Amino acid sequence: xxxxxxxxxxxxxxxxxxxxxxxxxxxxxxxxxxxxxxxxxxxxxxxxxxxxxxxxxxxxxxxxxxxxxxxxxxxxxxxxxxxxxxxxxxxxxxxxxxxxxxxxxxxxxxxxxxxxxxxxxxxxxxxxxxxxxxxxxxxxxxxxxxxxxxxxxxxxxxxxxxxxxxxxxxxxxxxxxxxxxxxxxxxxxxxxxxxxxxxxxxxxxxxxxxxxxxxxxxxxxxxxxxxxxxxxxxxxxxxxxx
Amino acid sequence: xxxxxxxxxxxxxxxxxxxxxxxxxxxxxxxxxxxxxxxxxxxxxxxxxxxxxxxxxxxxxxxxxxxxxxxxxxxxxxxxxxxxxxxxxxxxxxxxxxxxxxxxxxxxxxxxxxxxxxxxxxxxxxxxxxxxxxxxxxxxxxxxxxxxxxxxxxxxxxxxxxxxxxxxxxxxxxxxxxxxxxxxxxxxxxxxxxxxxxxxxxxxxxxxxxxxxxxxxxxxxxxxxxxxxxxxxxxxxxxxxx
DNA sequence: TTGGCGCAAGTGTGATCACAATTTTGCACA
DNA sequence: TGTGCAAAATTGTGATCACACTTGCGCCAA
Numbered sequence: 127x128x129x130x131x132x133x134x135x136x137x138x139x140x141x142x143x144x145x146x147x148x149x150x151x152x153x154x155x156x157x158x159x160x161x162x163x164x165x166x167x168x169x170x171x172x173x174x175x176x177x178x179x180x181x182x183x184x185x186x187x188x189x190x191x192x193x194x195x196x197x198x199x200x201x202x203x204x205x206x207x208x209x210x211x212x213x214x215x216x217x218x219x220x221x222x223x224x225x226x227x228x229x230x231x232x233x234x235x236x237x238x239x240x241x242x243x244x245x246x247x248x249x250x251x252x253x254x255x256x257x258x259x260x261x262x263x264x265x266x267x268x269x270x271x272x273x274x275x276x277x278x279x280x281x282x283x284x285x286x287x288x289x290x291x292x293x294x295x296x297x298x299x300x301x302x303x304x305x306x307x308x309x310x311x312x313x314x315x316x317x318x319x320x321x322x323x324x325x326x327x328x329x330x331x332x333x334x335x336x337x338x339x340x341x342x343x344x345x346x347x348x349x350x351x352x353x354x355x356x357x358x359x360x361x362x363x364x365x366x367x368x
Numbered sequence: 369x370x371x372x373x374x375x376x377x378x379x380x381x382x383x384x385x386x387x388x389x390x391x392x393x394x395x396x397x398x399x400x401x402x403x404x405x406x407x408x409x410x411x412x413x414x415x416x417x418x419x420x421x422x423x424x425x426x427x428x429x430x431x432x433x434x435x436x437x438x439x440x441x442x443x444x445x446x447x448x449x450x451x452x453x454x455x456x457x458x459x460x461x462x463x464x465x466x467x468x469x470x471x472x473x474x475x476x477x478x479x480x481x482x483x484x485x486x487x488x489x490x491x492x493x494x495x496x497x498x499x500x501x502x503x504x505x506x507x508x509x510x511x512x513x514x515x516x517x518x519x520x521x522x523x524x525x526x527x528x529x530x531x532x533x534x535x536x537x538x539x540x541x542x543x544x545x546x547x548x549x550x551x552x553x554x555x556x557x558x559x560x561x562x563x564x565x566x567x568x569x570x571x572x573x574x575x576x577x578x579x580x581x582x583x584x585x586x587x588x589x590x591x592x593x594x595x596x597x598x599x600x601x602x603x604x605x606x607x608x609x610x
Numbered sequence: 611t612t613g614g615c616g617c618a619a620g621t622g623t624g625a626t627c628a629c630a631a632t633t634t635t636g637c638a639c640a
Numbered sequence: 641t642g643t644g645c646a647a648a649a650t651t652g653t654g655a656t657c658a659c660a661c662t663t664g665c666g667c668c669a670a
Contacts, residue, residue: 146622146623146624147623147624148623148624171650171651171652172651172652173650173651173652174650174651181624182624182625182626183625183626184623184624184625184626185623185624187430187652187653188429188430188433188623188624191430191433191434191437192433192434192436192437194434195433195434195437195438196437197528197531201652205631205632205633205651206631206632206651206652206653207632207633207651207652208651208652217527217528220526220527220528220529221528223473223529224528224529224532227469231465284462285459285462286439286459286462286463286466287462287465287466289439290466290532388652388653388654389653389654390653390654413620413621413622414621414622415620415621415622416620423654424654424655424656425655425656426653426654426655426656427653427654429622429623430653430654443622447621447661447662447663448621448622448623448661448662449621449622449662449663450621450622611670612669612670613668613669613670614667614668614669614670615666615667615668615669616665616666616667616668617664617665617666617667618663618664618665618666619662619663619664619665620661620662620663620664621660621661621662621663622659622660622661622662623658623659623660623661624657624658624659625656625657625658625659626655626656626657626658627654627655627656627657628653628654628655628656629652629653629654629655630651630652630653631650631651631652631653632649632650632651632652633648633649633650633651634647634648634649634650635646635647635648635649636645636646636647636648637644637645637646637647638643638644638645638646639642639643639644639645640641640642640643640644
């Protein structure tokens, strides 16, 4: 059964349980999706998730309703069952376009707002990205890359855009994991992060926007190529769930 | 009590009750928000909405959870109570930027996909918009303007963008109603729709994009001016709910 | 009349049960 | 070894109750 680990037993210091339970549940599932720990097409269930997380089905219902609204999960129209949306070119194209607008926009807004403290953390995150690439560790790469990007996005102070970016990552996550798992991490771009940090440091908004756009374009192109290659050799099959 | 009419008793032909109840509830509330029938800052409650709609609180909970995810409603962090988000310049700026990207994009995608049938309906919608402007009927204007825009967006065949646009309208609706109610409909742009239809007809994607961008820019600028003017004369007050 | 205080009403959240619809299982039959 | 088909398990949805918490109203005293 439990293919995906989602437990929330630990819960840190135990004291911080101020947040509503369904929020914590949401965070767990969202994180799992962004990290790609739940594959596209995978079907899930309220009671199943509830059991994995060690909570009752009620908070899961609320969390899942939210994830459905964000298109991170979908309710199949035929049998009304829950699953992670599958991969297809049409959707990936839209996700790529959307990412290439919002995220450079966020990056540009962040320019000039980066303290030395933040710059330092960005360098750390980037170092972690490099290390993960060197080791070929897909999970570590996705985690540290996410940290890098969202550290920047948070600087922008634009909640609406931030949430849009987050929603997009939620949808791209499962795709990304499959693609990288299929082709390894060797081809991933590594130059843009350095440029981005430099531009951020000198407050050059347009340069930040440009390198962010380039970074995303390369990543999404890679995914698109991989998807097309895969679809070419296995057109419509894709049976079996698990 | 019931300041806002939301009843769903009629339910059309009665036969189409295939959709889940929470979807119908969602549609009702969403429509009310887009039409601006629920003012910014207005606080609502699950049981209150349930009673207005003649359903139990359960489906309302699911609908509201979805609306919160779309930022069409918010859960106040202080007292954990539900309300329609208030107006402020920061948020309106982001909404304007987002609209000015997604909606021209959708319009461009729709270019060349418009059948004669659709063009005819667009002319009808535009006529209704003009009529509403002439009469100064804000409700009719908002309804027919929405019909006009979303008839186009639907053509694009880009579900992700379509939903993004819908989410943005959900957030802008309450603002718009207040602004127009405050300044009347006389200043609203009316030229762009004609250009847009013409460009749509000859399949000129860039022209469609441009006129859509102009249409939205004018509308949002108007709202921004009105908001600034209002904030200038009544800085931080805004007491009393109702 | 005005201030303060306590209780009733209203709030969102979580748990649990019921139910119709679907999927999966299991077993008899060929 | 396959093949139907019915029983059992699982699914999302809705209703209802309980609970901790906040708000608001009204009463009493000064």
